[in-house]
Amino acid sequence: MWQPSESYPDPRVQSLHGSFDKYRLTGAAVELLASGTRWGEGPVWFGDGRFLLWSDVPNDRIMKWEESTGSVSVFRQGGNMANGNTRDRQGRLITCEHLSRRVTRTEYDGSLTVLADAFDGKPLNSPNDVIVKSDGSIWFTDPPFGLHDFYQGQVAQQELPANLYRIDAGDGSIAVAAGDIEYPNGLCFSPDESKLYVVASRARPNRVIYVFDVSGGRGLINKQVLIDCGPGAPDGIRCDEDGNLWCGWGMGAEQLDGVRIFNRAGVPVGHIRLPERCANLCFGGRHKNRLFMAGGQNLYSLFVNTKGAA
Numbered sequence: 001m002w003q004p005s006e007s008y009p010d011p012r013v014q015s016l017h018g019s020f021d022k023y024r025l026t027g028a029a030v031e032l033l034a035s036g037t038r039w040g041e042g043p044v045w046f047g048d049g050r051f052l053l054w055s056d057v058p059n060d061r062i063m064k065w066e067e068s069t070g071s072v073s074v075f076r077q078g079g080n081m082a083n084g085n086t087r088d089r090q091g092r093l094i095t096c097e098h099l100s101r102r103v104t105r106t107e108y109d110g111s112l113t114v115l116a117d118a119f120d121g122k123p124l125n126s127p128n129d130v131i132v133k134s135d136g137s138i139w140f141t142d143p144p145f146g147l148h149d150f151y152q153g154q155v156a157q158q159e160l161p162a163n164l165y166r167i168d169a170g171d172g173s174i175a176v177a178a179g180d181i182e183y184p185n186g187l188c189f190s191p192d193e194s195k196l197y198v199v200a201s202r203a204r205p206n207r208v209i210y211v212f213d214v215s216g217g218r219g220l221i222n223k224q225v226l227i228d229c230g231p232g233a234p235d236g237i238r239c240d241e242d243g244n245l246w247c248g249w250g251m252g253a254e255q256l257d258g259v260r261i262f263n264r265a266g267v268p269v270g271h272i273r274l275p276e277r278c279a280n281l282c283f284g285g286r287h288k289n290r291l292f293m294a295g296g297q298n299l300y301s302l303f304v305n306t307k308g309a310a
Contacts, residue, residue, distance in 0.1 A: 092107060141184035197245060
């Protein structure tokens with residue numbers, strides 16, 4: 001059962017390396033913002049509206065938390081079992097949908113535009129996580145997790161490999177950015193967009209986080225294992241302005257559940273303990289220094305002494 005910290009600094013925020021100390025705020029503690037989801041995913045911050053959206057995949061809805069009041073409501077019921085979310089360069093919501101096996105954009109009037117639902121004449125698997133580059137291109141992962149059961153999708157045949165795709169900002173064409181990642185999951189760019197980090201959820205013997213060099217703004221080269229996750233299970237990932245990786249983490253063990261932070265060399269420097277696995281996260285708040293963490297059943301936040309990468 002969740003209990004707020006009774007002391008400061010919050011003992012749940014742990015330094016694994018001295019370099020992490022400067023990112024801790026001694027007067028900030030992990031906060032519980034909302035409860036009642038079955039599997040929370042894909043948080044995305046809307047600074048212009050001062051609210052956060054996140055997915056509740058099995059309940060087939062997108063939830064909304066408002067910063068000014070702390071109120072929680074259903075933003076969209078029947079979101080085709082939405083998973084990952086982000087915003088494009090015009091501020092519109094981009095969503096990965098398991099049930100419909102597509103990536104959509106929510107227009108200003110609330111209507112939906114399908115950005116991707118097939119490749120090479122075959123339906124996508126179950127788009128999982130999505131990011132937008134500064135040139136407007138949209139990058140998303142497409143593992144088959146939503147095809148395995150009726151809890152987070154619909155049982156169906158996998159017709160395409162588990163690829164990482166890029167949607168061109170100009171003509172909307174879809175291309176395979178990487179086809180050699182073992183079930184690609186969370187992804188993010190480095191602050192200068194020269195590198196792309198991708199979680200491989202089925203790498204063996206352990207899950208790993210790959211790093212690629214971004215070539216010409218659109219190609220991926222020099223694939224390397226940056227982090228061998230050992231017994232940990234990474235999911236969603238985000239970079240801060242210094243290039244540190246903040247990773248949703250856990251495997252049902254107290255010492256693993258929460259958020260694991262790595263420096264740009266892949267060295268673990270910090271950990272935020274949560275009572276459950278963190279599926280995905282994002283930075284938000286007025287100064288982009290509030291970390292929002294979506295666990296299976298709860299939404300948490302923590303103010304930190306850094307900002308999310310622009």
